[in-house]
Amino acid sequence: MKRADYYLIRFIYATILMLISVLTVEGQVRIKGRIVNASTKEPISTATIKSEEHNTGASATKTGAFELILDKPISSILVTALGFVDKRVEIDTFISYLQIELDPKNFAIEAVEVNRKRKYNNHNPAVELIDLVIKNRSLNKLEKKDSLYFESYEKIKFGLMDPKNIFGRQSKDLKFFYSNVDTSIVSEKEALSVFMQETLSDNYVQQSPARTKKIVKAEEKTEFDPRYVNNPNIESFMGFMFQPIDIYEESIYFLNKQFLSPIASNAKLYYKYYIKDTLRTERDIYVRIEFEPRNPVDLLFKGELAISMDGQYAVKSAQMRLDEKVNVSFVNDLQLQLSYFKDVSGVMLQDTSAITVTFGRGTKDALFGHRMNVNQKYDLRHIAADGIFMGSPVEKRLSARKTLQELRPIQLSSSEQSTYTNIDSLNNLTSFRTMMAMGYLLSQGYYSLGKFELGPLEYLYHQNNIEGNRIRIGGRSTAAFSEKVYLEGYLAYGIKDQDLKYNLRTAVSLNGKSIVAFPAHYLEASVQHDIFEPGKGIGFLKGDSFFRGFRSNRPAKFLNTDAYRIGHMIEFGNHVSLSSKVTLQRRNPVGDLRFALSADSTQFLNTINTSDLQFVLRWAPNEKFYYRNLNRTTIVEKYPVFNIQYNKGLNGFLGGDYNYDALRFSASKRFFLNQLGFGNMTISAGKIWGTLPYPLLEMPNIQENKDRHTISYERVNSMEFVADQYLKLAYDHRLNGFLLNKIPLIKKLKLREVFGARMFWGDLSQKNNPYMSNDVVYFDKDTEGKILTNVMGKDPYWEGYVGLDNIFRVLRVQYYVRMTYNEIKEPIRDRFRLSLHFSF
Template sequence: MKQLLFLFLFFSISISAQNTLNGIVKDVDSNKPIPYVTIAFSSGEKLFTDVNGKFNFSYSDNNLPIHFIRSGYTKKTITHSVQFEKTIYLDPLSKEKRQAAELFSIENAEKIIAKVFQNKNKNNPQKAISRFEFKSYNKVTITANPDSIVGRIDSVYNPKKNKFKIDSSDYKFKKIIEKQHLFQTEKISQFQWEKNFFKETVVGSKMSGFKEPIYEVIGLKLETYNLYDDKYDLLESKYVSPISKIGLSDYTFQLIDSISVNNRPSYVLFFKNKKKINRKGLEGILFIDQENYAISKAIFRIRGILDLTSIHDYEFNDAKKLWFPSTTEIKIVKGKNDDPIKVLGGTIIFEGEYKNTELTRPKYASDFTYLDSKTSYFDLNFEPTSSLNNKTFTIEVLESAIKKDESFWDNYRKENLSFRDKNTYASLDSISMQRGIESKILFGRKIINGYLPVGPIDFDLKYLLSYNNYEGFRLGIGGKTNDRFSKKFRLEGYTAYGLKDETIKYQLGAATRIGNYSNSWIGASYTDDVSEIGSTKFNIDKRVFKIYDPRPINVSTFYNHQTWKGFVETKILPKTESIWQLNRSHVTPLFDYVFNLNGNLYTNYTMTTASVSMQWNPFSDFMHTPKGNFEVEKRFPKFTFQWTQSMPDVFENDFSFGKIDIRADYEKKYLNGQKTSLLAQAGYAYGDVPLTHLYNNQPNNLDRDRLLQRVTVAGKNSFETMYFNEFFSNRYVMLHFKHGFKRIELFKKVKPALVMVTRMAWGEMEKPEQHIGLNYKTLNDGFFESGIELNQIYKGLGLAGFYRYGPNQLSRFEDNIALKITFSLDLGI
């Protein structure tokens, strides 16, 4: 009897047993994959193959028959399990029938998508509802499927040493990945929408291997929440939305099926970019509610060096008659590229997919690594109890976010942590402590910005070595204290020595923090150094580290200044940074120059000034964290303002004058890879101002007879055909316009970027009689130059040519031409 009962149970289990099948659907004639084929089960459930025609699903015999359906092909039906194969082939219809089917599909899809566009504002929650809020739980995992890894120990031949060695890396990787993930982070956020402002407040954050999370990672925008926006964000890249006005003409649409989503019938539309230049851009399927033409589900795919798949699920809200996001999942693997894509210093290598199936590059264990991000949205509330008052920051990380206990996480997690999830936190936390991962990341951050941290001091690499025509080679050392010294106080300074002028320069300074929220500091310093004459400096400009700064090499006219400075720097005003300074400088020109003021001749002078320098980024998005504020999304234009005023009654001051400087930066990146940038800058010096503190308009050309003798490295925003000390002004305005085209691949490692450049400037000198000893011209009639840059031809090096024209054109043709070497190095700053 027991045996009969056992056989009955076994038979029952066998009848309902689930079969897992993964494979691909292909065209029987061309052998090419067919994307987004409908897989229809007898139960009424429907699935779709991905953009590569691949599928993966579980079924039982009760689900049979299963139909494979695609417009333009004959339907294929599987009635028995034995008929299933890894590759399902579909027979294309005759040419005439296929064209008719595709035409019917396209025409109907275009009618549907037109109605989607017409009803965008009605279906967009951020247009239809003035305010609402919700919470989200996000989990990001970098891992691999251990079942895909063989994990064997191989014997590898080393031709240099003429012997074999044991390679156990795959075996070790499989053992690790069976127990844990490579990286894992969780985040709980509250989102608020009110009056066209969308804010995220991070109430809980947990990151494996780190006591305190990397806040820049928290600020990453992995995907778009609102699919009705004109641009779709995926992994910090922007794409044209298929339901935007541009998208209607950029994409082709096909109606491939209909399906029920949340018990509401929906059309299923396949879309892809019709432009060849974007053939590897956004594509996917849209599920469109047949009643209100709203998005009820979406699957997006981007194929390139990395393959990204994003799935957006929605729930229909009966009260508001609107669809709201319920979950979003993003998966990233390596795309069709034979070269490994390394992330986090080579710790992670994304797997490749090959167009040519005959490629036999062996797959290593780490090739199966992928990134998976899942976000669940819940607690949707249309009547928030609190108003959204502070709109300075689009992301705010609460100080208590990293202090949450397990009961908090258990309350918000949408699924329990698996065995591997739990091990990831425990293992990586211990590894982090052993190897000092946090300190290594901090070290990397500082190196990128030009600092070498050694204990409590960050040594500044820009002081080590430089060159100019006056000092020759300049050797130095400098730096500032860091948080290991003190979080409230800092000391800074440098010393340098010019081998040509044989003079020591130095600076000493100190500051104390007076505000954490606004990151405000008050401090003082003393400097004895040289500066280029007529150079425009905005005190608020962020320090930019350059391994090689070409323009100062050719500068030969400097002045020495011995300067006492007191300052306050703060970010207390929304979306601004400002520095308030009081300076007293004793200035000595280091060239043949005399300043004539009412018959009094000055070869050196004392200047006491007060100044305020401010940068305003009104359209950028900012994140506030316990560690300070970060600009998480740069938007343009950006504005910079500086006012300097002499103070005759404070200390000593030889002259009465003032200066007003303004700058506007604009940059636009296009979805096709091109970029336009515009810089507008103006300055006005009034009163009695020596030439050392007027404007030279950033020249970058040598006064030499032959063209090839004038070849130098191009600057970022300098006039390449303007000679040093050729023009000076006490008021000026200049415009720089650049348009960069998408990089073109000429050879495997030669991918130049073509940039068109035009620059112009106007200026005048109101009191030329005051300046004795230096011959110069004015810019009353304007200065104009245009050029072409071929950047990054090879390893960051490029070539450029510029031509000078207009009223200040020179009589000899070749004197108006400047040939330049360009150098681009992206350090992620």
């Protein structure tokens, strides 16, 4: 299961746990109603309802329905909508429901019959108009302007649907669920927000050279108890899942998937288009086009576009939603609304966008997510000040003079305003804290003691051939202890080898800020005594979890290791980082491992001592990530990640016995291929100069899925290949059901295709080959005398897999095949692997 999927599950779990008791809101006034077009009686979904007396407002749903909740009675409300005349409505306290009709601003409608019973014609007038929209798409795309500025207000909400049905109606402690619900998010349904974030930002775009900058100048958001919930991770996750929408992009990225835009270059291959009618204003003419997917199971939308007929063929508005049959799991509905306005120069600029998604299973809605963007104050000739684009593309420079309450362009409803205070009160409830602690233990594996937490739970017990039964207890410090100093470590004891293992790691901030804040700058140090498989590096979590004790190829050869490390890490605003480390290691073979000298096989090397100086230069443009303490997980987007690593062995320095140089390079990137899904590619290459025993050379990582930047192999034996110059390649592809969606009956199962491959090629120089050199050690043998480690020939090692994902929405099955070097005695056999995998 991917790390991003874990964070989603943990957040949903924590959300449900925390809703156990809250405040009661008394004496509220509710004004409900519906807003329609006075001429056509159609609902106006873009309408806004405001109470100027209380600076409070609400928005209409797709059916025109609204609900305004106030603390006390008012005399009138103001109703506005783009393209309609503003209307002030007097409020009578005896009227509980209002039907409000807005007059269009001199709009005339020419009706056009839409007939889908006939055979669809690819050369109908709607398709000809879409051709013109696609042809002019690059000209109308906002980011293609030479230099511009605009202010953007963003609001993201997440919460529960129908909370009364979840928590019951009888408990007096749950009155909050009845009084603070919001019916404006999803039509005619009650929703309870438990997460909300608002930001107001200045945005700058420049084309020569191409750069963007977003400066957040005001924000407000809910905060959960930081002992159990990493609030910045929730913020990152919500921002990643609910990204801003641009219909002029080839695909609209949402819920970790790409949905083809109805005006993409190849959209006509996947969509059908129909002219609905024509909309005339005092100055312009717009044609409304309906569109629908040719195959409703594919990742496509259905909906309506309004296209300008002024020669620019720009999108005036768009309303899109998913088809009920689309191959997306746990999503019951997804609706997108975009609105544009024409500035004085005739350019269409996006003023509002709204995304609403409901999550659930079947027809039952359980959760919702909502994002609204309001863009204003456009300046298409803005000249950015010197240095404005320096540093990170997104920065927070919060104003100390003005709050978001004073700056937000759309006021919050009373239920939205209550969300902040209710979450603060919830964090103080004893019952809530207890349940959150249990949820944190089960999901993260740690039990919080305040300034410190114990764990991880899965590493408490492990079994291997050397230690037998292994017991381990560990822990780490929290921000309550210090935001500028971090500690973590463990003690472990093997019943069979009767040896006490330990690890202690610390880091200290050097920039006076939190040690985890970006950009980070800190010193770190660690000391560790433990056993490792040959080829594995030192670390806090090294693979001795409870579950790895059941692996099919349990190793019997280890290195007893004492390691000492001190390092320095600094990050720069452009996501370039430089780390340096000095590491001393003393390794002794244990178990069945033996290092016979190549000069005399009756003699053995009992200790491998190294003193290593390391530098790592990393560039991850526009990187976003989840973090917990010093560990980070990149949020995989379209941007690449590059690493260059140099190691220098220091012979004679603090007991080091080897002089060597090693240079390693790696790069990883996700390729989005529209309807063909996406692929993740990682490439790594390196060379080691020096005469070294083979445990210090390069070996393939075995079943070590740390992150997408590390290439791990499934069908390789431990220590099977070794090289001092190498090339690695990994590719994983997710087709998202593109092929299976075309097969009758099968497409109803919403299965998705997955496949991938791994390659390793390496060469061993004569001076490091024990059968050509007298200065190294022989490769070890198994119990039958067969040599375990091999020097590769001209052909690389290949393995691959094919599989199906989204089986019953939660399972993935993969079949792994070893394609080369099968002549080696007892290679790992091909096999099926079944795993849990949650994905939208």
